[in-house]
Structure formats: C-alpha cells, structure tokens
Amino acid sequence: MGSADAISEMPYALGHSELELQRLSTQARLIDPITRRFFMEAGIAPGMCVLDVGSGAGDVAILLADLVGPTGRVVGMDTSATALDVARRRVAALGLNNVTFDMGDPTEIRLAQAIDAIAGRYVLQFMADPAVALAKLKTHLPPGGIIVFHELDWAGARSVPPAPLYDRCCAMCAETIGRLGAETSMGPKLQAAFVSAGIRPPSMRLESVIGSGPADADRLDLVADLVRTLLPDMERLGIVVKGEIDTKTLSSRMLDEVVSLGSVVIGRAEIGAWSRI
Numbered sequence: 001m002g003s004a005d006a007i008s009e010m011p012y013a014l015g016h017s018e019l020e021l022q023r024l025s026t027q028a029r030l031i032d033p034i035t036r037r038f039f040m041e042a043g044i045a046p047g048m049c050v051l052d053v054g055s056g057a058g059d060v061a062i063l064l065a066d067l068v069g070p071t072g073r074v075v076g077m078d079t080s081a082t083a084l085d086v087a088r089r090r091v092a093a094l095g096l097n098n099v100t101f102d103m104g105d106p107t108e109i110r111l112a113q114a115i116d117a118i119a120g121r122y123v124l125q126f127m128a129d130p131a132v133a134l135a136k137l138k139t140h141l142p143p144g145g146i147i148v149f150h151e152l153d154w155a156g157a158r159s160v161p162p163a164p165l166y167d168r169c170c171a172m173c174a175e176t177i178g179r180l181g182a183e184t185s186m187g188p189k190l191q192a193a194f195v196s197a198g199i200r201p202p203s204m205r206l207e208s209v210i211g212s213g214p215a216d217a218d219r220l221d222l223v224a225d226l227v228r229t230l231l232p233d234m235e236r237l238g239i240v241v242k243g244e245i246d247t248k249t250l251s252s253r254m255l256d257e258v259v260s261l262g263s264v265v266i267g268r269a270e271i272g273a274w275s276r277i
Helices: 018-042 059-068 081-094 130-140 164-179 187-196 213-236 250-261
Strands: 049-053 073-078 099-103 117-121 146-153 158-160 203-207 210-212 264-266 269-276
Touching: 018 059, 018 117, 018 146, 018 203, 018 213, 018 269, 049 059, 049 130, 059 073, 059 081, 059 099, 059 117, 073 081, 081 099, 117 130, 130 146, 130 187, 146 187, 158 164, 164 213, 164 250, 187 203, 187 269, 210 213, 213 250, 213 264
Parallel strands: 049 073, 049 117, 073 099, 117 146
Antiparallel strands: 146 269, 158 264, 203 269, 210 264
C-alpha cells in the first residue's frame, strides 16, 4: 500500500460474478443521474474524447457516450476481461459507435489518441494509492484537460427514525468492503488525493439517494444485492455467522421495517470532485 508499484495490486473487492454485474446495472439506474450531474458540471461536453477509468460493465462509458455525443469519443479501460466482454456486448446492443474498450491499467498504458478528459466512478476507492494513480492519469491530459471522479462515503448511509435492519446491512457492507482493502470514505478524501497528485484543488459536490415507504423498494433492493454479493466474505471474515442472513427475503424484510417505522432511508454520500490540469 502507498507505493507507485502498488497501484493495481488491490483486486476489485466485489468481484465480477454474474450477480455482481447485475447489481452494477441496478446501481447505475439509481446513481447515473447523480454521476451525470457531476460530469456535466465538471465540463464534459459534446465532441470531447474521454477516458473512462475502471469501466467494469460499461455503465459509466454509456453515460459518457451520451454526454459527448456522436462527434465525441469514449475510451473505456478495465483490467477485467469478463467485465469488458459484458461492456462490449451492451454497447453493441445499444448501437453506440463512439465507445471502445481496452483491457489494461490506465495508469500505465500509453494511449493511442489524445483525450480531453478523464472520468471514473467508484474506482479510486479500490486503488492502493489513489494520489499516485491520479498523478499518473493526469499525464494523459493536455493543459486545461478535465479530471473528474465520483466516489462515495459509507458514513452517510442511515435511516431516520432508525430502521435497524437497513442500518445493520449498510454497516456490514461497509465493514466487509473496508476489510477487503477498499477505502469506504474515499469521497471526502478526494480533495487530498487531487492535491497530493499535483492537481489543482477540486470543486466538489455531495448528493445522496433518499426515500421512504414502498417507493424506496429499489434502493433497498440495491443494498440487499450488495449483501448477497459480499455474503461469502462476510461469513469468512466472521462479520456474520454462516446461515444468519436470509438473502432471499432481505429486501422485503427491510421494506416492511421501513414502512412500519415510517423511516426515511438515506443512502451513502455520493461525492464528485473535478479539476482542470
């Protein structure tokens, strides 16, 4: 941890199973509007060429493709062949001709074309040294180029009045992800990472997904899906006892509790930071 050679040593803590790729699609449906606002305020606009760092299943690349339009271009990069296969199929099905994907570490590879901006969502939290990664990434940009990242802070997740099952699930997820080596409060640390990388102090914004009652079911589903993805690690790490969590009924039990208590459910803090080189 902390050295330039350690940038890519940390594996993606959530894996690339079919279940996780499905969860990412659900997540995108809820979080994309927030990411879009961050990227637009950062200055990503039609005609730009943008490098999407840590493309995964392609959700952010697809969002960027819409922002840059047919005269722009998106180059997505990831180290997972499985995720990129999914991303390529999705882009082909949507008929997007302005998106391509390459496999590799974007902090190390030499790009074949000039780019105007670098963007990523939920990527720096999985890097061993985000500041060193940012310092390498910025070398791809010309003067005035944009760098924008959307990260999160699990400390923002809560319910009022407290819905114990929802709150416990969020706490279990945060503890598991943290013990797997990721940074669960990367959002508030973006400013320090940018400055340490020699980038101008960024503009920053915070948003969150919030709701109550039956209308909040999809948000609760997202938390339940994350528990399902992480459950083997939760059990292995002793965070829960094997067989303790019934994931099949988890969403409905959380919803019943939220409705019965009249709770407002607040998701993780979604934090965007951007600057120009």
